[in-house]
Amino acid sequence: xxxxxxxxxxxxxxxxxxxxxxxxxxxxxxxxxxxxxxxxxxxxxxxxxxxxxxxxxxxxxxxxxxxxxxxxxxxxxxxxxxxxxxxxxxxxxxxxxxxxxxxxxxxxxxxxx
Amino acid sequence: xxxxxxxxxxxxxxxxxxxxxxxxxxxxxxxxxxxxxxxxxxxxxxxxxxxxxxxxxxxxxxxxxxxxxxxxxxxxxxxxxxxxxxxxxxxxxxxxxxxxxxxxxxxxxxxxxx
Numbered sequence: 622x623x624x625x626x627x628x629x630x631x632x633x634x635x636x637x638x639x640x641x642x643x644x645x646x647x648x649x650x651x652x653x654x655x656x657x658x659x660x661x662x663x664x665x666x667x668x669x670x671x672x673x674x675x676x677x678x679x680x681x682x683x684x685x686x687x688x689x690x691x692x693x694x695x696x697x698x699x700x701x702x703x704x705x706x707x708x709x710x711x712x713x714x715x716x717x718x719x720x721x722x723x724x725x726x727x728x729x730x731x732x733x734x
Numbered sequence: 735x736x737x738x739x740x741x742x743x744x745x746x747x748x749x750x751x752x753x754x755x756x757x758x759x760x761x762x763x764x765x766x767x768x769x770x771x772x773x774x775x776x777x778x779x780x781x782x783x784x785x786x787x788x789x790x791x792x793x794x795x796x797x798x799x800x801x802x803x804x805x806x807x808x809x810x811x812x813x814x815x816x817x818x819x820x821x822x823x824x825x826x827x828x829x830x831x832x833x834x835x836x837x838x839x840x841x842x843x844x845x846x847x848x
Contacts, residue, residue: 627777655834662742664822664838665778714777716834723833725770725777 623649623719627726634705635734641701642729644671644715650695651717656688659712659728671698671715705733737761740823740839749848753810757823757839760804764825767799768836769808772820781821782808813846820844 624647634640644654652673657665669690670678677690687709689701702709714728740757747753755769766785770778782797784790790797796809806825810817820843824836 625777653834662840662843664738664840667835670834712775716777718833721833722780722783723836725779728775728777730775 623647623717623722623724625715625717625724625726627715627729629729630727631730631732633732633734636706637704639701639703640705640731641699642713642715642731644698644700644717644726646696646717646719646724649717649719651698651719652695654692654698654715654717655723656690656698656700657714657716659714661712665714668700673698702731705731707733709733735760738823738825738837738839741842742840744843744845746845746847747813749813749815749846751813751846753813753817753844753846755808755810755821755823755842755844757806757825758804759806759825759837761825761827761837762804763827764804764837766826766833766836767797767806768824768826768833769795769797770822770824770838772822772841774819778822810844813844815846815848818845 626645654671656668671692673692679685692698715726716723769782772778787801794811798807820841822841823839826836
């Protein structure tokens with residue numbers, strides 16, 4: 622199957638700093654990628670839809686100025702958590718669609734101290 | 735009330751057992767039903783995908799959909815320790831070109847003991 626790579630897989634940062642997470646489709650081009658947040662033992666919550674060459678579409682309740690999404694190429698989308706706080710600590714997962722099937726990245730665990 | 739309800743478990747079975755995982759839903763518009771497997775600290779991977787009522791089989795896995803009851807199931811035959819993971823159901827009301835906007839269940843954690 623298609624491969625989606627996420628980096629970093631684990632990041633610890635201090636409160637107030639910004640963290641960037643990358644999502645790459647390694648063997649296919651993805652005009653659309655999705656970013657999710659997952660708390661322990663809870664479901665994936667869609668945060669935003671990342672569209673190549675245009676602005677991301679954010680789900681209700683997700684602060685677009687807090688979670689900056691850039692989809693500058695057909696193989697790369699980035700999520701930047703700005704001015705991170707402890708409540709932003711979570712597991713962030715991206716996915717990309719290929720012929721209607723979703724392929725997920727391995728996830729990035731963010732811990733904000 | 736959530737649109738998709740899934741028993742979080744945990745579910746523990748001996749190796750070789752038949753496992754039944756279930757989700758119920760309330761949105762009649764859901765037409766596409768998926769099951770994902772998620773190992774600890776990893777992203778989910780698609781196991782099964784179906785859009786019609788009835789059964790769909792793939793190896794040891796069978797997905798069952800009952801739209802009249804708004805109930806879906808995933809059966810795992812001859813379960814193996816490698817099947818130990820969290821299983822997420824997901825549903826979508828629109829074309830599969832928007833699979834990323836599926837509604838996910840909370841996941842059921844399964845442990846298969848040798």
